[in-house]
Amino acid sequence: MGVTRKILNWYARIGPSHGKKLPPYEHVVQIGDPMLRKASEPVAVDKIKSEEIQKLIKKLKYVLDKYGSVGMSAPQIGVNKRIFVMRQTALQIASIPKESVKTRGITVVPFSVFINPTLKVIDYSKVTLSEGCESVQGYTAEVARYKEVEITALNAEGDSTSTKYKDWAARIAQHEMEHLDGKLYTDIMDRKSLQCIFWEEVNLAKGKLAIPFYPD
Secondary structure, eight states, X not given: OHHHHHHXXXXXXXXXXXXXOOSSOSSOOOTTOGGGGSOOBOOOGGGTTSHHHHHHHXXXXXXXXXXXXXXXXXXXGTOOBSXXXXXXXXXXXXXXXXXXXXXHTOOOEEEEEEEEEEEEEEEEEEEEEEEEOTTSTTEEEEEEEEEEEEEEEEOTTSOEEEEEEEHHHHHHHXXXXXXXXTOOGGGTSXXXXXXXXXXXXXXXXXXXXXXXXXXX
């Protein structure tokens, strides 16, 4: 209650219109934002090359890069459109313990844009691993995902593409597809596995620790 009151007092001081920006945002919205629970609307094919959609794609990449993420969907930056992007760089992989890279099947994924995507399960066997989300900052949980999927979609030029993903890349694709349907990993997680990734730091700081919602 005390923390909530401090936030409300801060919000009252700055006013609701202070620094207000319209979507697409340059930040990731958080769980509780109604946009994350809406089924996204398809993009008209003849609008893909429009300034609006191309701007949205560029903003998705901008936020993806800024947060150092591997996937980002339009709802996460406040836009109700069926578009997501994903990628996994060699630099990102280099920062992950080699054993985790091997066991999770993490590989380089080139930057890709998916418009009006559909998902087909190729391998119905499931793998359970810890998973997080930029829209649920500071927490992770165990989530079961299909081992291999195929994503069919239109790219940024409006051309049809079909790509198969396995292991970790398949997990990213499934995670982002769920965003477009108004779902979060918290809907299907092992509830007992949910944890704050900063729990140790909270204890060391005697509770005086702020969870960042925006990258430095």
